[in-house]
Every structure is written in structure tokens, then in C-alpha cells.
Amino acid sequence: MAKEVIVLIKIVDSGLTNDDVVGEVQYLIEDLRDLDGMSQTRFYVVNEIRDSDEIRVGIRFEVSSTENFRSVIKRLRDRLFYNPIETRFLFQFSDLKLQIQTHKAEDLIGLMSAIQSGYLFPPQYNYFLEVEKCIHTHYHLSNVDINNLKLIGQRLGLTQEQAHDLNDEVAGKYKTREEKHNYFEKITFEEFMYFRRMRESYSFASKDRWPMLEELAENLGLPKSEAELIYKHYYKDYNEDIKLKSEQQLAKASQEAESKAKAERQKQAQQAQEWRDQYRSLCREAMTSNIYPSEYDQGRLDQARRLRNISVDEAISIEVEVRDELHGGIQSAAGVDYSRLRNLLHQQAWQEADMETEAVILKALDRDMQPATAATVQRLSAVDVATIDGLWSRYSSGRFGFKAQQQVYRAQQQIQQDDRQRLLDFQQALGWREAPSLLYQGYRPYHDLNFSLEAPQGHLPTWRWSCPSLSDRYKPSLEVIAAVIQHLNGCMLLEAAATPALDPAFPTQLA
Amino acid sequence: MEVTQDFDLEEVLYSGLQIEAPLDGFRLILRSLKNWLGRVSQRFLFTLELSQSFLITLQTNQIEPLVQLLILGEYLLPAHDTYLNKAEAYIDSFGELTPCIKANLNLIGYRMKISDVEAKNLNTRVMEPLKDLEEKYSNFRQELLLVSDEESLLDDKFWNSMKQRASVIRLPEVDFDFLMAERQKELREEYESNKRKIADELDLYRKKQENLTRYCKAFEDLILDFIKNDAFDDDPLAMCQEIIDEIELREFGRGRLSEIRSFYKDIPVELNLLEKRVISEICLLLSFF
Numbered sequence: 177m178a179k180e181v182i183v184l185i186k187i188v189d190s191g192l193t194n195d196d197v198v199g200e201v202q203y204l205i206e207d208l209r210d211l212d213g214m215s216q217t218r219f220y221v222v223n224e225i226r227d228s229d230e231i232r233v234g235i236r237f238e239v240s241s242t243e244n245f246r247s248v249i250k251r252l253r254d255r256l257f258y259n260p261i262e263t264r265f266l267f268q269f270s271d272l273k274l275q276i277q278t279h280k281a282e283d284l285i286g287l288m289s290a291i292q293s294g295y296l297f298p299p300q301y302n303y304f305l306e307v308e309k310c311i312h313t314h315y316h317l318s319n320v321d322i323n324n325l326k327l328i329g330q331r332l333g334l335t336q337e338q339a340h341d342l343n344d345e346v347a348g349k350y351k352t353r354e355e356k357h358n359y360f361e362k363i364t365f366e367e368f369m370y371f372r373r374m375r376e377s378y379s380f381a382s383k384d385r386w387p388m389l390e391e392l393a394e395n396l397g398l399p400k401s402e403a404e405l406i407y408k409h410y411y412k413d414y415n416e417d418i419k420l421k422s423e424q425q426l427a428k429a430s431q432e433a434e435s436k437a438k439a440e441r442q443k444q445a446q447q448a449q450e451w452r453d454q455y456r457s458l459c460r461e462a463m464t465s466n467i468y469p470s471e472y473d474q475g476r477l478d479q480a481r482r483l484r485n486i487s488v489d490e491a492i493s494i495e496v497e498v499r500d501e502l503h504g505g506i507q508s509a510a511g512v513d514y515s516r517l518r519n520l521l522h523q524q525a526w527q528e529a530d531m532e533t534e535a536v537i538l539k540a541l542d543r544d545m546q547p548a549t550a551a552t553v554q555r556l557s558a559v560d561v562a563t564i565d566g567l568w569s570r571y572s573s574g575r576f577g578f579k580a581q582q583q584v585y586r587a588q589q590q591i592q593q594d595d596r597q598r599l600l601d602f603q604q605a606l607g608w609r610e611a612p613s614l615l616y617q618g619y620r621p622y623h624d625l626n627f628s629l630e631a632p633q634g635h636l637p638t639w640r641w642s643c644p645s646l647s648d649r650y651k652p653s654l655e656v657i658a659a660v661i662q663h664l665n666g667c668m669l670l671e672a673a674a675t676p677a678l679d680p681a682f683p684t685q686l687a
Numbered sequence: 688m689e690v691t692q693d694f695d696l697e698e699v700l701y702s703g704l705q706i707e708a709p710l711d712g713f714r715l716i717l718r719s720l721k722n723w724l725g726r727v728s729q730r731f732l733f734t735l736e737l738s739q740s741f742l743i744t745l746q747t748n749q750i751e752p753l754v755q756l757l758i759l760g761e762y763l764l765p766a767h768d769t770y771l772n773k774a775e776a777y778i779d780s781f782g783e784l785t786p787c788i789k790a791n792l793n794l795i796g797y798r799m800k801i802s803d804v805e806a807k808n809l810n811t812r813v814m815e816p817l818k819d820l821e822e823k824y825s826n827f828r829q830e831l832l833l834v835s836d837e838e839s840l841l842d843d844k845f846w847n848s849m850k851q852r853a854s855v856i857r858l859p860e861v862d863f864d865f866l867m868a869e870r871q872k873e874l875r876e877e878y879e880s881n882k883r884k885i886a887d888e889l890d891l892y893r894k895k896q897e898n899l900t901r902y903c904k905a906f907e908d909l910i911l912d913f914i915k916n917d918a919f920d921d922d923p924l925a926m927c928q929e930i931i932d933e934i935e936l937r938e939f940g941r942g943r944l945s946e947i948r949s950f951y952k953d954i955p956v957e958l959n960l961l962e963k964r965v966i967s968e969i970c971l972l973l974s975f976f
Contacts, residue, residue, distance in 0.1 A: 381865030475942020
């Protein structure tokens with residue numbers, strides 16, 4: 177200790193009488209003088225006027241060695257421990273003054289430790305300042321610093337161990353700048369990881385983490401700019417993560433809203449579909465045995481349509497669909513109404529149906545009741561052919577209709593190679609012609625044909641629509657028959673059958 | 688921070704300042720003073736009062752004595768109290784010991800020569816009674832949930848009492864505000880949900896009523912389609928029966944009537960009574976013309 181420490185001790189306990197105070201001061205002087213190295217110390221008495229008497233209240237003295245100073249403080253602490261009287265201590269280390277007023281022994285322990293460390297006084301104190309300067313400049317002790325400090329330590333008379341301890345004390349727990357950097361980065365990473373985990377577990381208020389990390393940088397002795405760079409890096413990652421999660425949540429919410437709206441739309445569509453199905457079911461119920469609903473059922477359907485908000489057009493369309501499904505479709509490419517034909521067939525009125533067939537075919541061919549020819553029959557659309565065939569076939573359970581006739585022709589093809597004869601045999605197979613004899617060609621009058629389900633397969637409908645006259649016999653021309661068969665093969669879905677050759681010289685009627 | 692003034696006749700001069708800082712701020716303040724003193728050349732008197740017992744004064748224009756002051760001051764500071772003081776300050780701001788806070792406390796503990804075991808005990812002590820922020824949140828949320836009375840939750844008095852509770856469990860103010868906002872939001876959502884539930888019930892009731900109205904309307908349309916001008920009778924019941932008979936007499940009408948009744952078969956009222964009421968109303972209306 178280069179300079180002296182001036183010590184002033186004053187008893188300030190108000191519970192003591194003047195005599196007690198004087199006695200305590202006396203004991204104090206004796207006690208301190210008793211210490212090793214203190215016998216030569218000069219103690220100055222501090223007086224004070226109390227109750228008009230000047231009495232001794234304290235002492236003042238100087239200590240010139242750290243060892244003595246430590247002994248003095250230890251003795252003062254022990255005195256307070258055994259006799260805790262309120263005392264004011266004043267220590268002056270050059271410009272620094274420390275005042276302690278206490279009756280507790282432990283209040284002197286801090287000072288004792290400070291003295292014990294030796295840092296308060298030269299030479300440790302001078303060395304301490306040098307280390308501080310280095311750390312302040314470079315944020316750590318570089319090799320150059322350590323070498324310089326070694327020399328300074330030697331010059332100040334410090335042992336290597338003392339110098340090393342002081343280096344450690346000032347540099348702190350993390351000595352090098354790299355250690356500080358790595359530690360700061362590790363903690364920053366852990367900090368953000370901690371919040372990531374927290375965020376997954378529960379929602380919480382967000383707080384600015386930088387002040388705390390800035391404090392860490394300060395505590396570590398890491399430059400703020402360096403710490404800030406590390407922080408910004410991790411903060412950016414963390415923020416992007418949060419942003420992504422928040423976007424995902426928003427997208428999920430919007431998806432849910434969309435699904436909800438979709439479900440609502442589906443529900444409405446389902447309701448409308450349910451009502452249409454109910455109406456369709458009612459239609460089916462009303463038209464199972466009749467092509468057209470009875471008046472009672474019409475009433476029900478009309479009311480059902482109103483109650484289920486089904487438009488008139490849609491109701492008609494459903495009815496038509498159900499009717500077609502139950503009783504056969506009546507589609508026409510030529511705009512012909514086949515409903516009468518369907519009614520007649522439904523009633524099994526075969527002859528009337530045959531006559532109606534003639535009427536609808538001629539109408540479809542726009543022949544104005546002129547018989548169809550081989551050339552014009554080709555104009556009958558496939559849709560109309562299918563409709564007529566479908567109706568005849570449905571109500572005769574496949575016995576009548578164009579397809580049945582086509583099948584008969586197919587059978588003839590297997591057994592008769594001659595085209596002309598095949599056509600004649602075809603008419604015979606259909607029951608349109610009887611076996612000819614010498615004087616009888618076999619053609620029957622129209623009214624002699626069989627208008628019942630007992631008729632041969634393909635017997636109906638007749639092709640009277642191609643006959644110029646029925647007054648004598650029902651006798652379609654072979655040319656027309658060939659043309660019709662060819663046309664049917666083009667329209668119907670039966671396997672393609674060989675069509676008879678059409679020779680212009682071919683007689684249209686048998687002689 | 689207070690400014691102390693010297694009075695010099697006419698002028699008022701600022702001659703110094705007084706700061707009251709927590710124990711853990713000691714080092715930071717001295718470091719700042721050191722930096723500041725490095726830039727000026729005047730001589731200053733520094734007075735430090737560390738608790739009631741310690742008073743340090745220093746008059747200097749040099750940096751070095753301040754280092755001495757720092758060394759001495761740190762030895763005089765009560766280590767545990769300083770550590771606890773710092774830890775409590777952290778808890779008050781952040782609610783728990785995060786890795787960064789633990790690292791800071793660890794460095795403080797190292798400087799104050801507090802052992803790891805002691806530091807651990809102090810950390811546990813400062814976090815009591817709840818171990819981390821999650822537990823504080825969970826505890827506080829549960830307490831908020833216990834109060835289901837909506838009016839209480841909107842009352843300032845209630846929130847003031849909860850704020851006191853938050854300070855008891857060392858829940859930072861920002862977290863308290865967050866949880867308060869969260870609960871109030873939940874409350875609003877519950878309120879909205881209840882409102883929706885009531886609206887749904889009303890909607891159901893409205894639909895039932897609408898069904899009744901639709902039934903009446905359908906029936907009314909049917910009647911208007913079938914009513915005859917000469918059908919008026921003084922006896923509404925008889926007239927009602929006549930109209931129904933007329934409808935039933937005609938197949939189309941019978942079909943419509945049957946469909947209406949079948950479509951609304953779930954209506955929980957006596958259809959006959961409803962039909963009679965509709966007919967009576969129509970008759971009453973028509974009787975004015």
C-alpha cells in the first residue's frame with residue numbers, strides 16, 4: 177500500500193451514556209494498539225460537546241500497510257460481533273472516502289474481502305487498471321496484451337499467479353473474443369428455440385428480446401455491433417417462421433370458410449335435387465300403369481311442383497323423361513309427334529298403330545301422304561327409325577318392329593343366296609305373303625294380315641307407307657324392301673348384314 | 688433522476704444530478720460514468736449511497752479512481768441481494784428465466800462469486816410459486832375461467848383485482864394485458880356463439896312458422912282455384928265443408944289436396960283446424976266485395 181489510509185471511528189449509538197462512550201473509545205484504542213504492527217500508531221481522539229461537556233466520541237489514525245489495515249478491519253468486525261453498538265467508520269483512500277455506519281459485524285465483511293483481494297491498493301490496483309484498459313480497447317486479452325501485461329506485472333513486483341488471477345478477474349468467465357462470440361450465438365440460438373417451442377405449446381404475449389441480449393453482450397464484453405448482427409440473423413429466421421405459420425393459419429381459416437360455403441351450396445343443391453327426385457318418384461308412381469297421369473295424379477303432380485319450387489319447364493322435362501323411361505321414348509329428328517303411336521301401342525291396338533305408323537313415317541319423310549319410294553326412304557332419320565322400332569318392340573316384347581324385321585331378313589340371308597328370292601322369302605317369313613302357287617302370287621289383302629301378338633315375328637309394322645295402293649293386296653315393291661333393309665342396316669345397331677344388290681333392271685313388282 | 692441546483696444570485700445553475708438505481712445497475716452506471724469522465728476534464732464529486740450503511744464519496748477528474756470505486760463498490764454490494772434484485776427485475780419484465788436471462792444471471796453470479804448451487808437456489812426462490820411463464824399463463828387462465836359471469840369480466844374492478852393477482856404470481860404487465868385481451872375476446876366469441884345459438888333457435892321457429900304459412904298459402908291457393916262465387920254461406924263451417932267437398936269431388940283437386948297434406952304431414956298442428964281457419968278468412972275477405 178503506497179499511500180496511507182486514514183481511518184476515523186466514532187461511536188454514535190444514542191443508547192449509550194457519555195461515560196459508556198468514553199469507555200468504549202478507550203477500549204477501542206487499547207484493542208487496536210494491541211494488534212501486531214499497530215503499537216507505534218498514533219491515535220488522535222475525536223471530541224464532541226455533549227450535554228455541555230466535551231467528551232471523547234471517537235478516534236482517528238492512519239494505516240500504512242495492507243496487512244495492518246486488514247487486521248484493523250477484522251478487529252473492528254469482531255468488536256461489533258460481540259458488542260453491536262452503532263458506530264460510524266470513515267476510511268479515506270486518497271480521493272476516495274468510504275463511510276460505513278452500522279452496528280452489524282457483517283457490514284464490514286465486504287470491505288474485508290476488498291482489502292483481502294488486494295485490488296484496492298497498488299501494486300495489484302495498478303495492474304488491474306492496465307488489464308481494464310486492454311479489455312476496454314480490444315474486448316479481450318490478445319497475446320500481445322498478455323505479453324505486455326506480463327512485463328508490467330514483473331515491474332510491479334507481482335507474482336505470475338497474482339497476475340494470472342487478475343487477468344481472469346477482469347476478463348470475466350469468457351476470456352477470448354471468440355469464446356464470447358460463440359457463447360452469445362449459442363444463447364441467442366437457444367433463446368429463439370425456446371420461444372419456438374413455447375409458441376408450439378401455447379400462445380403468449382410477444383416481447384422485445386433485444387434489450388436482454390444487449391445486456392448479455394455488455395456482461396460478456398462483446399461489442400454491441402457484433403452482438404446485434406447475430407441477433408438480427410436469428411430474429412429474421414424466427415420472424416419468418418412466425419410469418420409462415422400465421423399465413424398457414426390464415427389459409428386454413430379461409431379454406432374452412434370456403435368449405436363451409438361449399439357445404440352450404442351443396443346442401444342447397446342437395447335439397448333441390450331431393451325435391452326433383454321426389455317429384456320424379458311421384459311421376460313414376462303416377463305413370464307406371466298409364467302413359468299419362470290420371471286427373472288425380474295430375475293434381476298431385478301440379479301441387480307437388482308448386483310446393484317444391486320446380487319450374488313448369490323442368491316439371492315437364494322430368495315428366496317426359498319418366499314417361500320415356502317407362503313407356504318408351506318418342507324422340508324425333510323430323511319433329512314428328514309419336515305420342516299417338518305410343519298410346520295405340522300401349523292399348524295393343526295393333527292395326528290402328530300400324531296405320532299411325534304409316535302416317536308418322538310419311539310425315540317424317542314430308543311425303544304429304546304420297547307413298548315412300550326407294551329413294552325417299554333413305555331420308556327417314558335414324559332417330560325416328562329408332563323411336564318407331566323402340567315403341568313397337570317395347571309393346572310387343574320384341575316381336576314387332578324394324579329390328580325384328582331386320583333379324584328375319586338376317587335369317588333369310590343365311591339360307592337364301594339369291595337376292596331376289598331372298599326378298600320374296602323375307603316377305604313370306606314375315607307373313608306378308610303366303611306360299612305362291614301357279615295362279616296365286618301369295619300376296620294377301622291388307623285387312624287379312626294378322627294384327628295380334630300371334631302374328632309371325634316382324635309381321636308388324638307393315639310397310640304400307642311404301643305401297644301406292646292397298647285396294648287390291650298389300651304388296652310392297654322389292655326395290656323398296658331392298659332400300660328399307662339397306663337403310664335399316666345403316667341406322668340400327670344390329671350386326672351389319674349383307675344388303676341385297678339393287679339392280680336398276682330389277683323388277684319392282686313380281687309379274 | 689433529480690437535478691440539484693446552486694443558487695448564484697440571479698442565475699440558477701445546474702451543478703449535478705442524483706440517480707436512484709437498483710443494486711444490479713451499479714456496474715452499468717459506473718461504467719457509463721467512466722466513459723463520460725474520459726471525455727471531460729472537470730473535477731467531479733461522486734457520492735454513492737449503497738443501502739443505509741454505506742456511503743462512498745470520490746472527488747476526481749481521473750478515470751482510475753473510478754475503477755477503484757467499482758472494485759470497492761462491488762465488494763460492498765450484498766451479493767445475494769444484488770443477484771436476487773436482478774433476477775426479480777428480469778422476472779417482472781419477462782415472467783420467467785429464459786436461456787438469455789439465465790446466461791445473464793450466470794455472468795452476474797460469477798462476478799459476485801455466487802456458487803452454482805447458490806445461484807440455482809436463488810433462481811428457484813425468485814420463480815416461486817410458479818416455475819415458468821407457461822405455468823403462470825395456465826394458472827392465470829384457469830383463474831379467469833373460474834369467473835363465468837360475463838358482467839364481472841367486463842368490470843374494471845374485477846380486472847384490477849386480477850392485476851393484483853398477476854403481480855403476486857409475478858406475471859409481467861404485458862402478459863397480463865395479453866391474457867386480459869384474450870379472455871375478453873373469448874368472452875365476445877362466447878357471446879357471439881350464444882347469440883348465434885339463439886338465432887338458430889329463432890330460425891328453426893321461423894322455419895316452422897314459415898312452413899305453417901306456406902301450408903296456409905298452398906291451401907289458400909287451392910281454395911281460390913276451386914272457390915265458387917255462389918259458395919258463400921252464413922255458416923262458415925258448412926261453407927268450409929262445401930268447399931272441401933267440391934275439391935274432393937274433382938280428381939285434380941283431390942290430388943292437389945292430398946299432396947299438400949302429405950307434404951306438410953309433419954306440421955305439429957291439427958291440419959283440419961288450420962284449413963278451416965284459412966277458408967273462414969278467405970270467405971270473410973271475399974264477403975267485403
